[in-house]
Amino acid sequence: MIVRLGALAARWTAVVPVLSVVLLALTWGRDMPSGIVALVTVVLALAVLAAVHHAEVVAHRVGEPLGSLVLAVAVTIIEVALIVTLMADGGDKSATLARDTVFAAVMITCNGVVGVSLLAASLRHRVAVFNPEGTGAALATVATIATLSLVLPTFTTSKPGPEFSTSQLTFAAVASLTLYGLFVATQTVRHRSYFLPITRNGEVIDAEDDIDRPTTRTTRISLLMLALALIGVVGLAKGVSPTIESGVDAAGLPHAVVGVIIALLVLLPETIAALRAARRDRVQISLNLALGSAMASIGLTIPAVAVASLWLSGPLVLGLSATHMVLLALTVAVGTLTVVPGRATPLQGGVHLVLFAAYLVLAINP
Template sequence: MSTVNRFAALHWTVLVPLVAVVALALSWGRDLAPAAVGVVALCLAGAVLAAVHHAEVVAHRVGEPFGSLVLAVAVTVIEVALIVTLMVDGGSKTSSLARDTVFAAVMITCNGIVGLSILVGSVRNRVAVFHAEGSGGALATVATLATLSLVLPTFTTSKPGPEFSTAQLAFAAVASLCLYGLFVAVQTVRHRDYFLPVGRPARDDAQDHAPPPGRRTALLSLALLVVALVAVVGDAKAVSPAIESGVASAGLPNAVVGVVIALLVLLPETLAAVRAAHRDRMQTSLNLALGSAMASIGLTIPAIALASVWLSGPLLLGLGATHMVLLALTVVVGALTVVPGRATLLQGGVHMVLFAAFLFLAVSP
């Protein structure tokens, strides 16, 4: 890469997140005109691309699986902060916001990102290869967390409705943190090799053979990654009133707003996972997808449990029958996908159909 190209790449990846944050500061809490919504949306798209770039720089420095863990946790922490803020300020009308957001994140990651990554990987290499041990353990953790936090509240009897009692919510929070902490320890220390990409000796990827960036460059990218993710989540929140009005004028259910915002917030992980699959790093794609689903539940539920001290309205966590069926089918199909350690276009297509069913039923429940 020439000096001019290097400067141009550095210029936009540093400038765009800062511009996006400025747009966030200027638009926060204001009613935006259509032109302003368009500008904020462009800043949002640029921040997504910048976040993916800086995440890849950090990942190249620290290696896998730490790289995918950094992006998943960073996105989820900021997303959780947004959810808690909205719930504290929104009162009873946001009582189901945590449930809707977490479930949307699980379906987007476990079906949308996984399916799209398998399609991309299998189109290029006919068969997408990954470690069944690592991906299977991740899926089992996601299924357990989702069942404890989103399914059981529908069937408990301590409180009416799909709610946990205070003791039940505390147990779910502690269990979620313990499971997530155990998984991170296994992923990064005990069985790290289960989460490393399965190598192909014939592959000649320029990025794979490039020397890792220096510590100063990696730290700068880490800081800019956080800035970009703050801009992604904040700009998504800034354009949400326009999304809400559009959804209302179209006569669609209010839950569609949460799905759209979740799609916007998860764009960095989606792009990073697809690019990894294109480079024949399917394990990295699965680390991003399943790790994001796990972090979304494992960090959101404890944060909501802590915030419940200040929440005045009910906290609805239990899924309805339709969503429970989709979750169960996702777990079964996901298990059949990851157990062999190899996936083809068929598995990718099945996951994409499940994702399409989730989107369709969100629009037409």
């Protein structure tokens, strides 16, 4: 019975990514009736689950922390492509799209994913344990890139409004790429042990159980299916975004809510993968996914939109509002206090989730 269920899971997770890409090709750039929107939504949800499955296969094969990096970078690269595409199509309405999407990703990962991971692990295992050295380095990098890219434009005076001048935007893009590159080198080569799961005695778990470790062929297939599933997730999310936008406008909500909803859909695979790792008492993997995704989102998006701004005619607004700057500062402060001990109770998870809830409430009712 277990073998049959495993074979069934392997079969549908191979079919759904291909189906999502085919459906994306058939619906791209077209107005969809309500029935097709419902079908796209179902396939989108299945593609998210398939992406998580294949990401876990790849992660099991390559080991940590490289396994966490695969999903984070893959999702972010496609997310960046989605942002640039929407900016090219949206005109002046898309002036704040990059800012809203990146900030949504930071709040979702640093509060939503971190909070639910710490809460799940601490409720199941009493206390969530992780390596404060690696997690602290990741949080410091996220805070620095976020401040340079999203806070400083509000206070610069070279251009009117919360915008960078060309030279300032170039510096922010180069700084983001440099810090992200340094972090990846630290995480995967020079100080790899800082980002590996640890036991409750503080011992590093350098390798997971090799039993049933995927073969090279299986890993390559899963890597291909992961790419297809992520393309399907982001592309189908873009396809249903007009319906989401119409619903948001009909409800009288701010336009920025559309970016929040799309960010939630795009980051859903990482959220599920982080939750599964936390339930297995591998909280470090969850934090690698969360903070790595936040860092990749800023570190890759800002350089991409900087290059895209060369041919896009509209303004590029990156500076956060006062409310969002307060939320970012509080997130960094609370995150620092959470990371320093290397252990967390349900209280810390609850604090991060309340911050995430505050962000959602203020996004709906600014």
